[in-house]
Amino acid sequence: xxxxTAIRTTLHAAALWAxxxxxxxxxxxxxxxxxxxxxxxxxxxxxxxxxxxxGPQLKPYGREFKLYGYTATDGKPxxxxxxxxxxxxxxxxxxxxxxxxxxxxxxxxxxxxxxASVYYAGxxxxxxxxxxxxxxxxxxxxxxxxxxxxxxADDATLLDTDFVYGFGFNNSPSVQDVWNSSPAWGFxxxxxxxxxxxxxxxxxxxxxxxxxxxxxxxVLWDDLIYAExxxxxxxxxxxxxxxxxxxxxxxxxxxxVVPYWRLALQHxxxxxxxxxxxxxxxxxxxxxxxxxxxxTDRFADTALDANWQWIFDSTKVxxxxxxxxxxxxxxxxxxRASSAxxxxxxxxxxxTFRADISxxxxxxxxxxxxYFRTAxxxxxxxxxxxxxxxNSAGFVAELAYVPFGKPDSRFNWFNIRLAAxxxxxxxxxxxxxxxxxxxxxxxxxxxxxxx
Amino acid sequence: xxxxxxxxxxxxxxxxxxxxxGAATEVDQVGQKFSKPTLTLQSGDMVHFLNRDDTTHxxxxxxxxxxxxxxxxxxxxxTINVLFDKAGRFNVRCAIHPxxxxxxxxx
Numbered sequence: 098x099x100x101x102t103a104i105r106t107t108l109h110a111a112a113l114w115a116x117x118x119x120x121x122x123x124x125x126x127x128x129x130x131x132x133x134x135x136x137x138x139x140x141x142x143x144x145x146x147x148x149x150x151x152g153p154q155l156k157p158y159g160r161e162f163k164l165y166g167y168t169a170t171d172g173k174p175x176x177x178x179x180x181x182x183x184x185x186x187x188x189x190x191x192x193x194x195x196x197x198x199x200x201x202x203x204x205x206x207x208x209x210x211x212x213a214s215v216y217y218a219g220x221x222x223x224x225x226x227x228x229x230x231x232x233x234x235x236x237x238x239x240x241x242x243x244x245x246x247x248x249x250a251d252d253a254t255l256l257d258t259d260f261v262y263g264f265g266f267n268n269s270p271s272v273q274d275v276w277n278s279s280p281a282w283g284f285x286x287x288x289x290x291x292x293x294x295x296x297x298x299x300x301x302x303x304x305x306x307x308x309x310x311x312x313x314x315x316v317l318w319d320d321l322i323y324a325e326x327x328x329x330x331x332x333x334x335x336x337x338x339x340x341x342x343x344x345x346x347x348x349x350x351x352x353x354v355v356p357y358w359r360l361a362l363q364h365x366x367x368x369x370x371x372x373x374x375x376x377x378x379x380x381x382x383x384x385x386x387x388x389x390x391x392x393t394d395r396f397a398d399t400a401l402d403a404n405w406q407w408i409f410d411s412t413k414v415x416x417x418x419x420x421x422x423x424x425x426x427x428x429x430x431x432x433r434a435s436s437a438x439x440x441x442x443x444x445x446x447x448x449t450f451r452a453d454i455s456x457x458x459x460x461x462x463x464x465x466x467x468y469f470r471t472a473x474x475x476x477x478x479x480x481x482x483x484x485x486x487x488n489s490a491g492f493v494a495e496l497a498y499v500p501f502g503k504p505d506s507r508f509n510w511f512n513i514r515l516a517a518x519x520x521x522x523x524x525x526x527x528x529x530x531x532x533x534x535x536x537x538x539x540x541x542x543x544x545x546x547x548x
Numbered sequence: 549x550x551x552x553x554x555x556x557x558x559x560x561x562x563x564x565x566x567x568x569x570g571a572a573t574e575v576d577q578v579g580q581k582f583s584k585p586t587l588t589l590q591s592g593d594m595v596h597f598l599n600r601d602d603t604t605h606x607x608x609x610x611x612x613x614x615x616x617x618x619x620x621x622x623x624x625x626x627t628i629n630v631l632f633d634k635a636g637r638f639n640v641r642c643a644i645h646p647x648x649x650x651x652x653x654x655x
Contacts, residue, residue, distance in 0.1 A: 139644050140604050140621070158580060158645060165646040171604065171621055172643055252646070261646075320647065411579035412601045504602055504624075 134180040134547040135162070136509065138219045140171035143502030143512050143545075144414045148406075148455065149463035150502030151514040151543070153282045154420065156406070157370060160275040164261050164317060166250030167219060167226030178219025179548045184211040184235075186541040188289040192534035198291040199236050207291045210235035211541070214243060225249045227265070232341075236290040241341025243307065244272050244281070261317040269306035270329060270357045270378055273313055278402035278422035279359075279376060281306070284453040284467050285493050285518060292537035296526055297471055297480065297487030299428040299449055300380045301357075301398040307342055308332060308351055315359070323374070325359040334386065350383040352393050361402075368411060372404040384435050392433035400426040415460040415503050423452035432479065441479035447487065448472050460503055467493040484527035491522035491532075514543040572596060575650070577605045577622075582640065582650040589632050589654050597628045605648070610639045618643070 136143055139162070144150035146159030155163070162169050186209050193204040202209070212235050218228035227247030233240050248265030267273050271281040280302045288294075298304055311329030318324075331351025338345050361374030377400055381393040402424040410416040426449040435441040453467035470490040477485035495518040502512040518539040525532040570592035576583035578600040587595070599605045599622045607619040607628045619628045632638070632654045642648040 141644065142603075145603055161645065161647050169644055169646050171606065172618065173621075259649075414601075414603055 134178040134216070134218050135167065137175050137547055138170050138178060140173065142414060142504050142506060142509065143499075144460040144504070147502070148418065148420050148460075149457045149497055149514075150415075150460040150499040151497070151512060151545070153286055154277045154284070154455075155275060155282075156408070156418075157365070163275050164250060164263065164315075165252075166224060166248045166263055166265075167228065168224055168250065170220055176548070178217060180216045180218055180545060181214065181548070182216070182543065182545045183213040184287060184541055184543045185209065186211050186289060186539060188291040188540075189538045190292050190534070191536040192531075194293065201238065202236070202291055209291060211287075211290060212236075221247075224251045234290075239341055239343060241307070242268070244269055246273050248273070258319045260319065262315065264312070264314050266310070266312050267327075268310045269303075270301055270309070270311075270327070270355070271376065272306070273315075273325075273327075274359065274376070276361070276372055276374065276402065276404050276422070277420075278372075278374075278404050278424045279400075280424075280426075283424070283451065284422065284455075284465060285495060285520075287516070287541055287543060288518070288520070289537055289539040292520070292539065293525070293535040295471060295487070295489035296482075297447055297473055297489070299398050299426045299447055300382070300396045301376070301378050301400065301428075302426060302449060304349075305329070305351065305355065305378075305380065307340070308337065308349075309355055311355070311357070313357070321362060321364060323359065323361040323363065325357075327357040329355040329357060329378075331355070345386070347385050350386040350388075352381045352383050352388060355380045363404075368408050370404070370406040370408075372402075374402045376400050376402065382434075384438065387438065388434055389437050392437055394434045395431045397429045398426060400424055417459065418457050419454065420457065421452070421454040423450075425450045435479055439478045442474060442476040445474040445476050445479060447474075453493070461499055463495075463497045463499070465493075465495045465497070469493070480527070482527040486527040488524050488527050489522065489532075490524045491520060493518065493520050495519075510547045512545045514541075516541050516543070570594060574598065576600050577642070577648070580642075580645050580648055582648060585650050587650065587652045589652060591635050591654055592631070592633050593654070595630050595632065595652070597622070597630065599624055599626050599628075604644065606643045608641045608643050609652075610641065612637055 148154040148156055188207050190205055197204055198207055212232055214230050214232045216228050216230050220226040229245045230243040232243035246267040248263050250263030252261045265273055269281055271279040277283055309329035309331050311327050313325055313327030315325035334345045355378055357378040359376040361372055363372040377398050379397045381395050384394055405421045407419040408416050428447040430445045432441045436443050449471045451469045453465055455463050455465035457463045473487040475485045480487045495516055497514055497516040499514050501508050520537045522532040522535050525535045572594045574596050576598050597607050602624045605622045609617045622628050635654050638652040640650045
């Protein structure tokens with residue numbers, strides 16, 4: 098890298114981190130006596146908001162808290178809303194990987210310090226709150242700005258009907274969503290960074306996370322109909338670089354504006370909660386950061402999703418409950434850039450389906466299972482797989498144990514989630530033979546502390 | 549005979565006191581909802597809010613001018629008594645659970 102470019106990038110990095118720091122300081126200067134982390138702010142245990150007493154799977158109150166801009170409070174004075182999480186793990190795959198699982202790691206049987214995050218998370222001002230996550234990636238050994246969601250929210254009455262409305266900023270389409278069927282917060286809630294993962298994913302399925310920034314507005318009408326619209330802008334390479342997305346050379350680049358939309362219907366039937374919804378986006382991508390002759394690959398993602406929660410006793414936050422989520426994402430791609438550069442098909446399609454169900458016992462033991470399937474058009478030049486297809490399918494089984502986070506827990510400032518997860522593939526990147534070589538056992542410890 | 553006269557007199561006093569004190573209404577906070585979404589009272593009536601959930605609630609009474617009378621935090625099993633002695637329309641909300649609300653009309 099030429100020296101002047103390096104200096105400019107360093108200056109951009111310093112400026113961006115200064116902006117991040119300023120946002121945190123600005124957020125904390127509003128009413129410093131009333132800015133705790135979420136649990137401290139509300140005086141509620143983790144189990145009040147989260148299935149299994151640990152995030153990110155939300156219960157009705159967790160969704161409500163988020164919709165209202167993370168501002169609900171018990172009115173007591175609290176310290177700064179700073180929290181931290183850390184994850185450590187052990188990963189075993191059924192077969193050794195051809196090379197190291199990642200730089201600094203072996204080809205199999207890897208213990209790892211996965212990541213550590215520091216959050217500013219809570220109320221900032223009346224009706225305004227959010228979270229910003231600074232993350233240390235212990236596998237990639239880099240510091241980055243991870244998810245951020247800041248919003249203003251309030252409620253009002255119109256035509257004798259209550260509604261909640263809000264405006265927000267975030268850096269990952271669907272990170273603002275309150276349902277765990279959409280990609281940003283979907284099951285599995287953590288997974289190994291040292292096990293092989295299928296190469297194909299729709300743009301809305303995490304591919305744009307931290308690559309964009311945008312503003313959204315939403316309304317929940319009569320506790321029944323949810324509608325949201327957002328516009329994102331792709332972040333420039335040096336901005337992404339400065340925020341820790343390294344390396345960006347050769348990475349896909351978002352070109353222009355990315356519109357995102359969301360519709361959902363929800364209703365509580367006694368102890369049963371049901372939601373059905375639609376969401377989607379369109380994005381223009383320069384593959385490998387290039388757009389030959391101004392051509393781009395355009396992606397149109399449309400998704401269906403559904404949620405079901407059955408809380409056996411709604412008066413108890415530790416009640417046993419069943420929780421299920423499903424989503425289907427259809428992606429239609431018009432590959433002008435890839436077609437010109439790689440002789441890929443002019444059009445491709447990718448279908449993704451996932452469905453999971455869990456049973457949370459006393460908000461302590463939570464077994465879960467998921468079926469997943471991704472299937473796409475035959476296009477050897479684009480997917481680069483031996484079969485020419487990106488197809489993958491399989492199951493995830495997980496057992497999570499969370500000893501704290503309940504009303505009678507000894508600690509209200511600490512929680513931990515211990516989990517054993519197994520991913521079994523019946524098809525991996527288009528191949529059925531040796532798909533099981535990618536099967537992975539992932540043992541993880543995920544702790545959370547409020548300061 | 550004197551005992552009977554005393555009992556009759558005490559009964560009359562008690563009945564008069566109850567009539568002057570106004571009625572009392574029970575509202576449960578259960579499943580993070582108020583058991584009665586709307587309530588119509590006479591001025592001077594009392595509402596007993598009983599937290600039947602296993603988490604903390606709050607009772608915040610807001611009048612038509614957006615003036616709030618925060619009754620504070622309410623632990624599981626606790627009752628907060630609120631006297632509605634002015635006519636008007638009041639929103640009752642829990643600051644911890646924003647969707648938990650009811651309307652009280654005092655005539």
